[in-house]
Amino acid sequence: MNSVELLRTLVGFDTTSRESNLQLIEFVRDYLASHDVTCALIYNDERSKANLFASIGPVDQPGIVLSGHTDVVPVDGQPWTLSPFELSERDGKLFGRGTADMKGYIACVLALVPSLVATPLRLPVHIALSYDEEVGCLGVRSLLEVLQQRPVKPLLCIIGEPTELKPVLGHKGKLAMRCEVHGHPCHSAYAPLGVNAIEYAAELIAELGRLGQQLKAPEHHDARFDPPFSTVQTGLITGGKALNIVPADCRFDFEIRALPSQDPALVADALKAYAEREVLPRMRAVSAHSDICFSELSAYPGLVTDAHSQAAELIAAFCASKEFGTVAFGTEGGLFDAVGIPTVVCGPGSMDQGHKPDEFVSLDQLKACDEMLLRLLDFISV
The missing domain is CATH 3.40.630.10 (Zn peptidases)
Structure with a gap:
C-alpha cells in the first residue's frame, strides 16, 4: 500500500x-x-x-x-x-x-x-x-x-x-489549569450578604491579564518564537444559576504557553498567591466557607x-x-x-x-x- x-x-x-x-x-x-x-x-x-x-x-x-x-x-x-x-x-x-x-x-x-x-x-x-x-x-x-x-x-x-x-x-511549553471559586449564595436583593463567585473569579481573571502583560516585557523576549514572549489566556468560564441569585460557584480554565526558558508554573503560583493574599480574605470576611481551588488539567514541556x-x-x-x-x-x-x-x-x-x-x-x-x-x-x- x-x-x-x-x-x-x-x-x-x-x-x-x-x-x-x-x-x-x-x-x-x-x-x-x-x-x-x-x-x-x-x-x-x-x-x-x-x-x-x-x-x-x-x-x-x-x-x-x-x-x-x-x-x-x-x-x-x-x-x-x-x-x-x-x-x-x-x-x-x-x-x-x-x-x-x-x-x-x-x-x-x-x-x-x-x-x-x-x-x-x-x-x-x-x-x-x-x-x-x-x-x-x-x-x-x-x-x-x-x-x-x-x-x-x-x-x-x-x-x-x-x-x-x-x-x-x-x-513553547503549556500548562492548563482550572480555578474553582466557591462563594455564598443569597437573593440578589441582599447581594452584600452573599459572596459572588463570578465577581471574585473576574478579579482573578483580571490578575491573570496583568501577569500576561508582564510577560510581554522586552527582557523576557525570545526572537526565535512568534509571538516572542510567553502568553496567558482564559478560555472557558461557567457559573451562576439565575440572575436573581448571587452565584455560589464559578469555574474558569486558563492556560500558559511558555517559552522553553520559562516555567509556566510561576504564573500559576503567582495567581494562587494573589488569591490567598488579596481575594480569599475578603470572601471569608462574609462567609467562612468560601474557597478558591486550583487544579492542573494538563501540561507538557x-x-x-x-x-x-x-x-x-x-x-x-x-x-x-x-x-x-x-x-x-x-x-x-x-x-x-x-x-x-x-x-x-x-x-x-x-x-x-x-x-x-x-x-x-x-x-x-x-x-x-x-x-x-x-x-x-x-x-x-x-
Whole structure:
C-alpha cells in the first residue's frame, strides 16, 4: 500500500480524542505483522486506547524514532463540505480529519515499512504511535516509560506534526489549569450578604491579564518564537444559576504557553498567591466557607534543540530544508527530549489546515514526505 492508500484507511477511523483509537492501532499492528514486524501495545488503564511501538533493524544500536499521535480533534459544529472521516481528493489535495494533523505523516511512515524490512540497516527505525496528544500529550507518557527501560537510547526522534517538512527545533511549553471559586449564595436583593463567585473569579481573571502583560516585557523576549514572549489566556468560564441569585460557584480554565526558558508554573503560583493574599480574605470576611481551588488539567514541556547538536545534523542529512525554525503550537517533542531523546518536529502539511473544517494535506507534501523518508532509509542503510 502506498501512502495515499494508507491515509485513506487511517482517515476512515474516527479517532477523535473522546473515542477509542484501538481500531486504528490494531490495523497498524496487523499491517506490520504482514511484513513480519512485531510491535508492543501499551494500553491505558481502561484498555480502551493504546500506544504502539515497533522496531525494525538492529535494536542493539541507537536509531531513529518516527513518532506520531493517532488522535484527532472533534469535527462538531464545523462547516465541513466533505465527509470528515472519508478521504476525498480534489485539486491536488487530500481532505479529511487528520490528513494534516497528523495521519498524513503516519501514512508515509507505514508506506516505508516494506523498504525498511527489505533493506539491511546499520541503525534501527522505531515507529511510535500515541493516543490523547490533542488533550494534553497524555498517552505518550506511558510509551516513554517503556522507552526509558531500553538499554540503547535513540539518536533522534522525528515528530511528524505538520511543518511543511521544514525542520523545527523549538516550541513553547503549556500548562492548563482550572480555578474553582466557591462563594455564598443569597437573593440578589441582599447581594452584600452573599459572596459572588463570578465577581471574585473576574478579579482573578483580571490578575491573570496583568501577569500576561508582564510577560510581554522586552527582557523576557525570545526572537526565535512568534509571538516572542510567553502568553496567558482564559478560555472557558461557567457559573451562576439565575440572575436573581448571587452565584455560589464559578469555574474558569486558563492556560500558559511558555517559552522553553520559562516555567509556566510561576504564573500559576503567582495567581494562587494573589488569591490567598488579596481575594480569599475578603470572601471569608462574609462567609467562612468560601474557597478558591486550583487544579492542573494538563501540561507538557517546551522544546529547544540546539541547532548545532547531533540531532540537528542528522535531520539536515536527509531533510530537504536546511533552515531550522520554531512553531507556536505544542507537540510531544518536549517529553521525548526530557527523557534524553533529542527531538525535531518535521512533517507534511501545514497547521494552517489542522483543526479546521475541510482539513487537507496536498499530494505534493505527501510525496515530499515519502521522498524524505527514503533519504532517511539511504542514510541508515548498510
